[in-house]
Amino acid sequence: MRYLLILFLSIITANAYCYYLPCDLNIQIAEQQTQMALEKEYLNTNQELQKTILEYKNKISKLKELKKELEIELKLTKEQLLKNQELIFIAKKYNKIKAINIDIKANE
Numbered sequence: 001m002r003y004l005l006i007l008f009l010s011i012i013t014a015n016a017y018c019y020y021l022p023c024d025l026n027i028q029i030a031e032q033q034t035q036m037a038l039e040k041e042y043l044n045t046n047q048e049l050q051k052t053i054l055e056y057k058n059k060i061s062k063l064k065e066l067k068k069e070l071e072i073e074l075k076l077t078k079e080q081l082l083k084n085q086e087l088i089f090i091a092k093k094y095n096k097i098k099a100i101n102i103d104i105k106a107n108e
Helices: 002-015 024-107
Strands: none
Touching: none
16 A cells, blocks of 8 residues: 555646746846836936926026016116105295295385
8 A cells, every 4th residue: 555655646746847037137127117117217217307497597597687677667666756755855945935925025
């Protein structure tokens, strides 16, 4: 019986096949695909970043120009306000002098 069992097991193991499927190739392909996808996304993100930086620089330069224009406008407005105040002051002095002249003529 023992011999029969050994014979039976040897027949079974002789007919059994071990299959080894290497998965290194699949892992390498997956790594390459992932790396390519990441590089593509990196390039797209980098392009968007460069585009955004360019837009930012353009807006900054435009804001600087607008700031200069605003400062010039503010300076001109202050000068105009000062001139208007001078004109009002001169007009008041003129009216006082004219009133004094009218009083002098009326008293003569």
